[in-house]
Amino acid sequence: AQKITQTQPGMFVQEKEAVTLDCTYDTSDQSYGLFWYKQPSSGEMIFLIYQGSYDEQNATEGRYSLNFQKARKSANLVISASQLGDSAMYFCAMREGYDQGAQKLVFGQGTRLTINP
Amino acid sequence: DAGITQSPRHKVTETGTPVTLRCHQTENHRYMYWYRQDPGHGLRLIHYSYGVKDTDKGEVSDGYSVSRSKTEDFLLTLESATSSQTSVYFCASKPGGSPYEQYFGPGTRLTVT
Numbered sequence: 001a002q003k004i005t006q007t008q009p010g011m012f013v014q015e016k017e018a019v020t021l022d023c024t025y026d027t028s029d030q031s032y033g034l035f036w037y038k039q040p041s042s043g044e045m046i047f048l049i050y051q052g053s054y055d056e057q058n059a060t061e062g063r064y065s066l067n068f069q070k071a072r073k074s075a076n077l078v079i080s081a082s083q084l085g086d087s088a089m090y091f092c093a094m095r096e097g098y099d100q101g102a103q104k105l106v107f108g109q110g111t112r113l114t115i116n117p
Numbered sequence: 118d119a120g121i122t123q124s125p126r127h128k129v130t131e132t133g134t135p136v137t138l139r140c141h142q143t144e145n146h147r148y149m150y151w152y153r154q155d156p157g158h159g160l161r162l163i164h165y166s167y168g169v170k171d172t173d174k175g176e177v178s179d180g181y182s183v184s185r186s187k188t189e190d191f192l193l194t195l196e197s198a199t200s201s202q203t204s205v206y207f208c209a210s211k212p213g214g215s216p217y218e219q220y221f222g223p224g225t226r227l228t229v230t
Contacts, residue, residue, distance in 0.1 A: 109157055
């Protein structure tokens with residue numbers, strides 16, 4: 001079974017609009033972490049934001065925020081005021097278990113975001 | 118950004134030949150990882166290392182082996198390459214004990230003909 005599901009293969013958004021990228025996860029662990037990475041067309045993986053399962057507040061990093069709804073097992077990425085440079089592939093990933101050291105990540109299939117001028 | 122390099126960046130090889138990909142990091146990170154990226158699958162963990170000479174399998178380890186003789190180097194070997202191993206391979210590293218992000222290398226595009 002998929003542990004990380006990203007249901008939007010592609011999204012098209014007008015510049016300056018906010019965009020929400022969906023991510024749902026499946027785990028029976030109480031301790032886990034959720035990550036979002038960005039992959040531009042150049043191919044590198046860029047870390048955006050992290051949310052721990054015990055974090056009480058939603059994580060924020062500049063224009064990025066993570067809408068964490070634990071009961072629904074969702075960890076949606078919100079990008080405010082989108083820019084042309086936000087066009088990229090976005091991956092949601094999860095670390096299961098308390099072993100924060102080894103951090104064996106499971107990735108979703110990704111969402112390709114295109115920002116239109 | 119963490120200093121992580123991968124070599125080669127591109128490689129074309131024939132079915133049945135051995136291939137070794139190298140990952141080198143200059144951050145003295147304890148953990149290192151190898152992933153493969155294929156369309157429709159995101160990234161999938163092949164092997165990881167939690168210290169020198171300490172490695173373990175990931176989700177898609179069949180057909181791959183790894184070695185780590187020094188903190189800074191993590192090698193991925195395809196003993197006998199197959200066309201199904203055509204992929205983009207990413208290396209990553211992470212400091213010990215940190216719950217936060219892994220730092221990724223630039224990737225290696227491997228084509229097995």
